[in-house]
Amino acid sequence: MNIPNILTIGRILLVPILVIFLLEGRELAAFWVFVLAGVTDALDGFLARVLKQKTEFGAFIDPIADKLLLITSYITLAVLGVLPKWLAVIVVSRDVLICGGIGILMLYDRDFKIKPSLVSKVTTFLQLLTVTYYLGHEYLQPLFPTGVYLIYATAAFTVFSGVHYIIRGVGILGDPETATPRQENDR
Secondary structure, three states: OOOOHHEEEEHHHHHHHHHHHHOOOOHHHHHHHHHHHHHHHHHHHHHHOOOOOOOHHHHHHHHHHHHHHHHHHHHHHOOOOOOOOHHHHHHHHHHHHHHHHHHHHHHOEEOOOOOOOOHHHHHHHHHHHHHHHHHOHHHOOOOOHHHHHHEEEEHHHHHHHHHHHHHHHHHHHHHHHHHHHHHHHHO
């Protein structure tokens, strides 16, 4: 177990703490837990590259940790009325769609790499920024009073990113050259 993977697991362990703070109405504590989780997300990838500690486990668990953090945050904040419920539905639906698409590609033995696109990275950044803004709205609203624009930008990029992944997935699924050859015993 290397340092980047420990940071990723730490991010997963921060998720229930975040939810507890939110449910108890301790928004400032939740804000700092979310910021800490965001820092571990940036730090684990940076350290994995710099220390040359990229692992298959890290490549697998890091996006799961990100999805868990974001999905849990959006659902909790929507239930509490901090974020619009429709935004939570869009964010969660996109991630379910991506996971379902990966499952379908695996079912059809398609060879693919899970690599986030630029639009996906912008989407994740906006999703993180939106949660950060609304958790720290007491302090951040005077600096950026029109958070509604952030909500609409996040929604637009989330939808665009979902459509982008559908197009990529359909392209991979429709290309017989990407099928993984099966062994005779597997048939």
